[in-house]
Amino acid sequence: MIYTRFYTPVTLISPISPDGRVRVLMSYGDGLEREYHISDLKADDGLNEIQAASDALANHLCRDCGQPMETIEQPQRQAPPLKVVTCKNKACALWSVTLSTDQYAKLTEGEWQEYRESVARLKKTLGYKS
Numbered sequence: 677m678i679y680t681r682f683y684t685p686v687t688l689i690s691p692i693s694p695d696g697r698v699r700v701l702m703s704y705g706d707g708l709e710r711e712y713h714i715s716d717l718k719a720d721d722g723l724n725e726i727q728a729a730s731d732a733l734a735n736h737l738c739r740d741c742g743q744p745m746e747t748i749e750q751p752q753r754q755a756p757p758l759k760v761v762t763c764k765n766k767a768c769a770l771w772s773v774t775l776s777t778d779q780y781a782k783l784t785e786g787e788w789q790e791y792r793e794s795v796a797r798l799k800k801t802l803g804y805k806s
């Protein structure tokens with residue numbers, strides 16, 4: 677678990693920038709975002725834990741199975757390409773879920789659970805095990 681200096685749990689939603697800053701989602705307030713310097717954050721496992729969370733975001737690792745996800749840049753009119761990620765691991769509870777990297781970083785645990793349930797239904801429909 678990663679915290680502010682006031683012990684408010686936070687979730688990293690961006691990798692650590694070259695100048696040591698990260699965007700985080702606060703555990704209170706719906707979708708409240710803040711930016712911190714990593715020296716203003718604490719973690720149960722210290723800086724290693726913050727670095728690991730940053731690496732997972734930078735390398736687009738699946739939050740459930742930890743494997744690299746397929747990353748595609750979707751061209752958009754009037755905007756920079758949208759980066760979307762998909763877990764292609766059929767054994768994973770989040771298999772086939774495709775989200776922009778921004779959405780991916782911001783979903784709540786309840787929303788993830790809804791995705792897991794819909795993936796489970798899809799797998800059942802397709803006749804996959806687990």
Ligand SMILES: [Zn+2]
Nearest residue numbers: 738741763768
């Ligand atoms: Zn996965």
